[in-house]
Amino acid sequence: MGYLSRILLLTQLLTLHHIWGEQTCPGFLCKDGGCIAQSVLCDNTPDCRDGSDELEDTCGLRHCKKDEFACNSSRCVSLRFRCDGTDDCGDGSDEASCQNCTADFFLCERTGSCVARAKLCDGRPDCPDGQDEGAGTCPSGQHPAPHTCSISEFSCGDGQCMPHSWRCDHSPDCADARDEDDCDQDECLVNNGGCSHLCVDQPMGFLCDCPAGMRLVHDSQCEEIDMCLDSDVCNQLCVHVNGTFSCDCHEGYLMSPRTGECKAKGDVAQLVLSSSEGVRRVNTAGMEYREMAAHLLGPGPMAALTANRTVYWARPGQGSIYRISMDGKPLEPVLLLKGHGAVLGLAVDWIHELLYWTNADTHSIDVARLDVSAQRLLIGGLAMPTGVAVEPLLGFLFWSEGGSSPRIERAGLDGEGRLPLITSAIWNPVAISLDMPRRLLYWVDSGMRTISRVGFDGQHRKTVVESNGYLDRPFGLAVFEGHVYWSEQDTHSICSADKHNGSLFRVILPNIASPGGLVLIHPVLQPKGPAVCGNNGGVCQYECVPDLFSGTSSPSFTCILPKGSSGDDDDDAVVSHTLPGPALSDTTSAGILSLIVVLSVLLAGVVLWWWREECRPSRTLDLQDFSLKESQDPLIQAPARGMEVCPVKDTLVKLDLDHY
Template identity: 60%
Template sequence: MSHLGGLFLLLSLLTWHHIWGAAGHTLPICQGREVKCSDGSCIPRQSVCDGNKDCDDGSDEYQCSHVWCKKDEYACRSRRCISLHFLCNGIDDCGDGSDEAPCQNCTAGSISCGQSDMCVSRNKLCDGRTDCSNGWDESQELCGLEQPRPQTSATCKSSEFQCGDGQCIHLAWRCDNSPDCSDGSDEDNCDQDECQVNKGGCSHYCIDQPMGFICHCPDNMRLVEDSHCEEVDLCLERDVCDQLCVHTNRSLTCACHEGYLMNTTTRACQAKGDEAQLVFTSSKGMQRISISHTEYRELELHLPGPGPGPVAPLASNRTLYWAQQGQGSIYRVSMEGHSQEAVVVLKDKGSVSGLAVDWIHQLLYWTDMKSGSVNVGLLHGLVHRRLITGLDKPSGVAVDPLQGLLFWAQCGKSPKIERAGLDGRDRTALVTSLIRLPVALALDVPRQLLYWVDQQMRSISRVNFKGHDRKTVVESNGYLDRPFGLTVFEGFVYWSEEVTHSICRANKHNGSQLQVLLKNVTSPGGVVVSHPVLQPNGPSVCGSPGSACQHKCVVNLLAAAHPEFSCISPEAELNKTREIPAISHTVPTSTLSDSTFAGILSLIIFLSVLLVGMALWWWREEFRPSRPLNVQSFSLKESQDPLIIQAPPAGPNTCLVKETLLKLDLDGE
């Protein structure tokens, strides 16, 4: 009978070996930036359709015709689609230089036909007529798969002028005695009245000039970007109130939010309670000073490779989140006590460039310069995901969970500042012009203003949360040559400066009262103010700006397209299982890591072997000769779970197997 038991065990192991092999060959093992070949191997995504067979079976070069690009778009070798107007403009718009490759030995605005060394005008590409002797200007590679037809340029906005080659420029640039179109068509026929056609693109009034025209706005409005009028917020226009401002009878009355007191002398709003702490990072680690500059100390933190980097506070428990510049890991440290150990929240291969804490929904947002993304995760870091991708050098992030708004900046070829909901949807551009290198963002939550520091323009500016009422509040003053961090508190903006090795502040309204708080700071980095008043409690908008949630907000970061914010009423919560937390920790199978999956498989195999052993034991016990009555057997008063092996009551190994399984299960989670 023992031979039969051995045979049964051998067959079970062979069966599981087969299942293991099948699972190992059918489950996806490629990483996020890889694609799978037909034979199951993985290659980098950028190797697909690059003209080289990187898969052993060549499947990475199947179906690689340029069907993904639209008519009048150029298909780069990098698989990016760009407008034909961007060809040969001296800028690497493709990212791999393929849009500038055909431009050798040709004048500006002309493109080489290839090996024929012939040059044609850019506006003759894909116009239905072959101008290159080799037909390259009408080729499928350049023009897509549609039948050639006369080129129709994209329609320009009402505030733009369409050049002869289809390019769109600002309407105010027409007839300004400076050609802005590549073909100079913006300076043709300049003796006509431009205001006769669509008011010259002006939103309100158009005034014709002997040369060109100008747009004009009604009273209480001002001109923005040469053509649009926006209402003037008198409170922000005069900019004298720190927080609340009431405009009545042409006069302004200032007030302070809850948690602040107004100084009777300066009329400034000052936070109640303990004095706020200004925390900044440097090559020495993390340091802090009091706002009044009466106290300075270095936080005794055991950080892995201390250095400058972004930092974000969670005021409710005096916790700081920090990332080293150029690295992908994020750490959590406490401001309490003396010597503190840094706790790893999450590890990644990216490059964290900005951090922000959502204290209402207990979320952490960060920008990753390497992956070009804005990311979101739970504060403990166990669950996180990419939220917004395809960004060009994202450099800073800020969040206002009370309004349900997320802000970020990017400083690549097209620098700008954008806004979205906490779930990444409803994306809107706030600042797109007169911005070059925004390196940090900060919010003035009481006034609903967004501040940013521009390293190349050497200035600190602000707009409201809709992108209006823009103002430069601090300009180059000898301490803005290379700013890094930025924060706003009470009536001041604070920033760190790398050239002068200093921590500075100035009036947030007009840049006056410049004060160098600290000098001789080696490589200063991120800077924040920690005070409970900056993170007030309030109703959750539950992911959607403008819709307050009066009950519990449940966040599921692992929803398919976007994180899901759900407002759960007490009645609905009673119908839920008690195991569902306020912030969802559920991890679907498709998101499990390789190590987690291997752990689960190991647990399954362990259980299977254990069951086989129990079956063999039962087999042998059932058919062996009867035993004396004094041999210990299962008690009906004990658990009947077949996975629990009973031991004598006083023995130290009681329920050892069950405890082991529980530990494995927790580890797997």
């Protein structure tokens, strides 16, 4: 009986645990006791650790949408991916039995697969049966593809190639012996062959060369190599001196003597991430995995204010923005904004204490104070705004757009001075992040399955991480020290790689249920700086946004009225100001004052002379003879009858010394 009693007690405990779990889980309760958001239920991606959210008894018979293709793997992909030459299903079923390929592709008849037309008749079979290289496909004379000699070979002219070392060796190797023609001339003897530095005689002709530290341009001239521009030789700062270079780090970093990498001083950076299991944090080494807000479920975007260790998170699909404290034990999150559309990106201006976010429903970028008071639409008319980032020390606002015209743009923090950075070779940028020490913007493209970067000026574009099985469905992105970090939903992972070339790839955290936005916390990521709006609380009644591109010599700012305030519908809802310039020194002020006094004395003499010449006794004037329309000065009154007057000039000169 004792054994049966224990079995009965265990059954009762399990039943109570399941009932308690159903009552405390606001989303879907997994069969193993886990809790996930309803929004990720039956999305063809297991989010429960036991996969119970994707079982047939949970989801029933799946049906893809009308504009989707049903893969054999039960995944649904867009119909436009069908027969496009790329395996989007993962099992090749979207490329099988393609009866009609698009105009840019060739149909392999036996298998029904599609091959890019650029690969036709290139000497390499791409169809399983070689149909793309067959005589029926390639016109006469085009198959096989014409063969060209490599740069290390000499062409005999009849398609035959031989090593350059056989040229002018006194032994004919070409059928017509052309490899032994013109072998006794040394062009370097005359004017150094036209080379600026080194001339190297060759069996056939000559070559210009350069000494170490220089490179050849225009085939004959040498110029100094600036290694700082040509490659990622340094982690942060690169100093070019006399054909060589040295590396250095920004303030707040120390250079590792072993790797040359700039490491941030102080504690290890914390990585905060969202998921369908709540908001959690871990250090960049993948250790100390902790829970912050378990009931904030969903892979939403994130941002942070490092100074007070505060994290901002947006609930996906609801437009709700929360504030979460990282200090001490988990605190109750604060709801800042509710029902504000689809928030896809968040960014914090830590200098001016502003919060920026992208709104896919209103196709805009909005801005508000950190407590979301005085909020206002900043940039509108965007197709599909996704990621957003700020660099307040330089006054830059960056954002990415998807949709029919994907792009990455830059503007001032007030939304003015827009500049496109990336408009081509981009498909669906879902997140952006800044490498402030090197002034680079990184973005992750879920369509191209790549992580790329570009300078703040739109130059030096480079792809650093290409599709490696962990970029099929990326969500969040962050850059710190020498690495780039991202979340990937298909593999349920948080990954990292070298920010220069994608090497040193590793999975920091596996088995994360629907990982979403992520943000790094460290003081060096938000360095201190002057706030343009810092001393102007008395000028702006509501919100102050800096304008570092006003074209004035003094820093400027813009006062923005919040939604719903008086004047919100007026054209004057946004008012620009310029801060006073620096005070003049005593010597400079005295000199200016002396000059004004001298000019005033001279002007008084001229006025006195003019008065004597012009003021003469005249006939009596009637009121009808005098028109006040000659002057707009309200101090001029109609003269009394019989009064002597002087002619009224159109322009009155007035000196204002109050400003000196």
